[in-house]
Amino acid sequence: MKIAKGRRLGQSLGLLLGFFGATGIGMTHLIFPGLHCYACPWAISICPIGLAQNLIIFGTVPYYWIGMMVVYGLAAGRGFCGWFCPFGTLNDLLSFRKVKIRDAVSYSKFLVLAATLIGAWLFADTIFCKLCPVASLEASIPYLFMGVAKVNRPFLIHMGTLAVTLVGMVLIARFWCRYLCPMGALLSLFNRVSFLKLRLDKTRCSGCAVCTTECPMGIEPHYQYDNHNCIKCGRCVDSCHLGALSMEVSVKGSE
Amino acid sequence: MMRSCPRLSRRLRAIASVLALLGMVAIPLAAQNPILEFSFESDPVTIPQASIRSASLRVENISVHEADNIEIALLSGPIEVTAGELIDVLGAFSDVLLNVPLSADADARIGEALAQFELTYTYCIGDLCFQIVEEVSLGIDVVAALTVPIDGPLPDPIVAKPVVDDGNAWRIVVPLGLGLLLALALIASRWIGRRWWVTLLLVGVLAVGLGYGISLKQDQQAQSIGAVLCTSCVGIEETPHRDPELSDDGQQRVMALTERIELLLFSAPWCHACPYAKELVRQVTELNSLITNQVIDVDEDRDAADRNGIIQSGRTIVPAILRVDTGEVLFGIEDLEERLMTLLEESP
Numbered sequence: 001m002k003i004a005k006g007r008r009l010g011q012s013l014g015l016l017l018g019f020f021g022a023t024g025i026g027m028t029h030l031i032f033p034g035l036h037c038y039a040c041p042w043a044i045s046i047c048p049i050g051l052a053q054n055l056i057i058f059g060t061v062p063y064y065w066i067g068m069m070v071v072y073g074l075a076a077g078r079g080f081c082g083w084f085c086p087f088g089t090l091n092d093l094l095s096f097r098k099v100k101i102r103d104a105v106s107y108s109k110f111l112v113l114a115a116t117l118i119g120a121w122l123f124a125d126t127i128f129c130k131l132c133p134v135a136s137l138e139a140s141i142p143y144l145f146m147g148v149a150k151v152n153r154p155f156l157i158h159m160g161t162l163a164v165t166l167v168g169m170v171l172i173a174r175f176w177c178r179y180l181c182p183m184g185a186l187l188s189l190f191n192r193v194s195f196l197k198l199r200l201d202k203t204r205c206s207g208c209a210v211c212t213t214e215c216p217m218g219i220e221p222h223y224q225y226d227n228h229n230c231i232k233c234g235r236c237v238d239s240c241h242l243g244a245l246s247m248e249v250s251v252k253g254s255e
Numbered sequence: 256m257m258r259s260c261p262r263l264s265r266r267l268r269a270i271a272s273v274l275a276l277l278g279m280v281a282i283p284l285a286a287q288n289p290i291l292e293f294s295f296e297s298d299p300v301t302i303p304q305a306s307i308r309s310a311s312l313r314v315e316n317i318s319v320h321e322a323d324n325i326e327i328a329l330l331s332g333p334i335e336v337t338a339g340e341l342i343d344v345l346g347a348f349s350d351v352l353l354n355v356p357l358s359a360d361a362d363a364r365i366g367e368a369l370a371q372f373e374l375t376y377t378y379c380i381g382d383l384c385f386q387i388v389e390e391v392s393l394g395i396d397v398v399a400a401l402t403v404p405i406d407g408p409l410p411d412p413i414v415a416k417p418v419v420d421d422g423n424a425w426r427i428v429v430p431l432g433l434g435l436l437l438a439l440a441l442i443a444s445r446w447i448g449r450r451w452w453v454t455l456l457l458v459g460v461l462a463v464g465l466g467y468g469i470s471l472k473q474d475q476q477a478q479s480i481g482a483v484l485c486t487s488c489v490g491i492e493e494t495p496h497r498d499p500e501l502s503d504d505g506q507q508r509v510m511a512l513t514e515r516i517e518l519l520l521f522s523a524p525w526c527h528a529c530p531y532a533k534e535l536v537r538q539v540t541e542l543n544s545l546i547t548n549q550v551i552d553v554d555e556d557r558d559a560a561d562r563n564g565i566i567q568s569g570r571t572i573v574p575a576i577l578r579v580d581t582g583e584v585l586f587g588i589e590d591l592e593e594r595l596m597t598l599l600e601e602s603p
Contacts, residue, residue, distance in 0.1 A: 027482035027570075029474040038481040039489040041570060046481035050489075054480045057380065057525060064473035067464025074457050124380040125527065130490035139489050148572060148586050154490040193453050251454070 003234030003247060010083035011092070018086040020044045031065065033072040034085025035183040039129075040138035041146065049113075049182050050129055053120035073190025081177050081184050082231030087134050088177055092216065094166070095173030100218045106178050106229055113182035128182065130154060136162035173216045178229060188228040195249050196232055200225040204244035211236035211245060221245055273456075289387045290318035290378055291325070291345070296352065299394030302334060305361035306400070309354040310393060316345050318378070325376040327355055330390065332370025333363045333397050363397045370395045479554050484570040485526035486587040495531040495588060501538045508596050509542045516599060517579040518548040521565050528588045532574035535591055539599070546599070 014034065021027075021042035032038075032045040039050075048069065055062040072080060081088045116128040129135050136158035143149035168175035177184050200222065211221040214235045219227045221236040225245065237245045296311040316322055322345045329336045337356040345351060357370075370393050377386045468474065487494040501509070520536055522529035536548045553560045553571050560566055565575045565584060576585045576595065580603045585594050 027478055029478045031477065037489065039484050039491075039570070043481070046477050051477055051480060054525065058476075059380070060473065060476065062468075062473070063464045063471065064468025064477060065464075067461050067466075067468050070457050070461040070464060074454070074461065125494065126488050129488060132489075135489045139484075140491065143491055148486070149491040150589060152492065152589060154487075154493055158490050190457075193457065 003238050007083050007233060011086075011089045014084035015086050015089060017045070018043065031068040033076075033080040033187075035087050035132075035134050035181055036085065037129075037132070037135045037138040039135060039143075041142050043138070047134075048186070049116060049132075050126060052117060053126045053128060056117060056120040057124045057126070069186060070190075073187055074194055076196040076232065077191035077194030078184060078187045078228075078230060079194065079196040079232040080187060081181070082233035085183075087137075087181075088174075088231070090137075091169050091174045091177050094169040095216045097171060098173045098213065098216055098218060099171075100212075103229075108179050109181055109185040109188075112180050113185040116182050130157065131161050133158075133162040133165040133176070173218070174231070177231065178217060184231075191228045191230060192226050195251055197248055197250065198225045198230060198232055198234075198237070199246045199248050201244050201246070204242045206242060206244075208242075210239050210241070214239040289389060290320055291316055291322050291374075291376060291387070291389075293374055293389065293391050295391065295393045299367065299396045300357065301396045301398055302357060302359040302363075303398050304359050304363050304365070304400035307337065307356060307358045309356050312341075312353045312355050313350070314342070314345060314353060315350045316347060318347060320378045320380060321346055322376045322378045325374065328373045328375070330371040330373050332372075332393075332395055333368045334359050334370055334395055336372070357395075359395075359397050361400060365397050365399055367394060367396045369393070479557075480525075482557075482571060483523050483526075483553055484572045485523060485528060486572065486574070487528035488526065492528060492587050492589050494527045499531055499535040499538070499592065501535065501542070502592065505592050505596060506542055508600065509539050509546070512543055512545060512599055514545065514602075516546045518546065519559075519563060519577040519579060520548055520550045521553050521560055521563075521571070521573050521575040521577070522550060523554050523573045524552060526573045529574040531588050532576060532591060535595065536576065539595065 018032070018034075018036050019040070019042040021040075021044045025044050027038070027046070028044050030045040031048050031051060032043075033048075035049060036043060036045070036047055037050070038045070038047040048065070051065060052062065055065060076083070112128075119125075119127040140149055140155055140158040144151070144155065149155055165176050165180070168179075172178070198221065205222050207222060209220065209222065212219075215221055216233060216235065217227075217229045217231055219229050221227075221230070222244070224230075232247065234247050237247055292315045294313050296313055298310075300308055300310045302308045312327075314325065324343060325341045325345060326339050327336055327341055328339055334357045337358050341353050341355070342351065355372075372391050372393065374389045374391060375386065377384055379385075484491075486492045518536060518540075520533060522533060533550060540546050540548050551559050553565070553573055557571065560571045560575075563577050563584075564582065565571055565573075565577065572586045574586075574588060576598070577583070578598050578601075581598075581601060583598055583601070585591070585598055
């Protein structure tokens, strides 16, 4: 149970830092290691996907952005989805039905990422932000109450995407993180090289597949402990009575 | 032999991933580059003294963007360009042959010489416009005046032979497709393992990225993008696709104003809704000289936004119109004409 507690702490920290602007601190130079709208009135860090689109529109070679992404990727890969991202936390709260993942379909998030970047380049506009359910939740709704936004077409589009995503999350655990999140796609590229790692001791594994029923991402940790979809939440580790799975942080190479 | 195969494919994947990353860098780079290619088809051009000839200039647009206002000017040479404006708009991936009218004076020096031209054009990606200036040269052979000088009407610099040449599309499509293929290969394959050299490579990328990025002040750029909320960028309002036009009623209400009103318009160069607000305010100030407006770029002058209360809960919101004497602010562009009229008609 140790991992679950640590993870709750991490997610609380993510929420706290995500909305720390409520203290009046304003925008910092940091990029958020998850999907978190920078237009949110209380955000203190920049959304990596929103920033990437803007940099493409500007025609800037994104050295700083790449550097920050590698920092996050190397540190934990998709661990940020499981331990930090506020929208991931919302996905967690609504994950009632743990459905086995369709591995081939889960690549759709890469298409979302590619479409986001290419769309920004072709149309010179932040198309993804106009559909993003995180922006619906963290920008559209707060600004509606603050009187800056009104109920108009873009607002309704935002509410539509948010509703679809919420229904998806209720029907399929971590629906957004599995199939659609472009930030998840980006971090998953680093999943197998990151320092935070899931380990499997095959000699201890009996193949009971308890870990599979626990996994919110619907992967089979006792086969695919280094799956690119693994958010390193550690539920499988907590569920394994034989201690075959473990989480570790190591800088050393694995092979 | 069998054992070495997975290792080889891992290396290939590592190379593929590095190339894909490079591809991601190359795409944004393409944005600021020249998008037109110029070449004279008839080189050299023979011009008798005191007459007019035209040179065929081929212009190819090698991008997905539209090029505007292509103009030519002479930098040096024994001749003159009689009409500098060549063509208003050249579409994406298209190709035209233009006649550049050149004239030689009666006392132009006989002989071969090189003329230098400056070609200027603009192109826009959204609200961001770039002006590109390029130089091209053309060999000129001035010969003795003909016995009967030809001095008819100027040849028109019209499109002589518009050709849509899809052959140029490869310049964009190939790198893009290659990047996509590599990305797909990356996705489809299992990611390379945690080898020491992979970690080292990534640490290197990280150090260079952060170090060089911060030295270019990209962290500040990121901060300024995050700190300014453009209402149409995250879908709070519709992005306007047409310029506003002040209604008849609006025009009369503006002309009826008798007080001096000072407005400040806060905008950002990358904000899609700002040109709409600027245009509407411009029409208002043109109709009534008592109303003045000053445009402030919040990327440049954040203090002004700070001083004037354009910041709401830590975000500078653009476009914003401030009436200086009342301190009232209008954010965004929805129903802007109506809201602007109310703002202007209020007595301080």
